[in-house]
Structure formats: structure tokens, C-alpha cells
Amino acid sequence: MAQTETLQLDIHGMTCNGCVKNVTGVLQKVPGVTSVEVSLEQKRARIVYSPAQAGPGQLKAAVEDAGFDVV
Numbered sequence: 576m577a578q579t580e581t582l583q584l585d586i587h588g589m590t591c592n593g594c595v596k597n598v599t600g601v602l603q604k605v606p607g608v609t610s611v612e613v614s615l616e617q618k619r620a621r622i623v624y625s626p627a628q629a630g631p632g633q634l635k636a637a638v639e640d641a642g643f644d645v646v
């Protein structure tokens with residue numbers, strides 16, 4: 576039940592810490608997400624989530640809906 580997976584997303588379009596907060600916030604709102612780390616420098620998000628509740632497609636969509644590009 577406590578099984579988790581980690582996903583890394585390369586994200587284009589983040590230019591400042593506001594963007595980082597924005598991306599972090601939308602990812603944290605996805606049910607099943609337990610941890611989010613977003614790096615502005617690396618343009619990358621590292622997400623730990625429960626595969627029973629969320630999937631990579633959903634996580635990507637959350638970032639894209641916030642106005643950023645996932646590559």
C-alpha cells in the first residue's frame with residue numbers, strides 16, 4: 576500500500592521562483608503525490624507518488640495545464 580514511484584520531468588518555461596512555486600503547487604495537488612522537488616537550475620521536477628493513485632500522464636498534464644512544457 577505504501578508503494579511509491581519516482582518520476583522526473585524535464586520542464587521548459589520556468590524562469591523564476593514563482594514558476595517553481597507554481598509547478599510545485601499544481602503537482603502537490605495531484606492525489607497520491609507525496610513529495611515534489613522542483614529545480615529551476617536543472618529545469619526539472621522530481622515527484623514521488625503512489626502509482627495506485629496517480630500516473631505519469633496525469634502529472635505531466637498538471638504541469639502543462641499550469642502553462643509549462645514537459646519535454
Ligand SMILES: [Cu+2]
Nearest residue numbers: 590591593594
Ligand atoms: Cu516565473
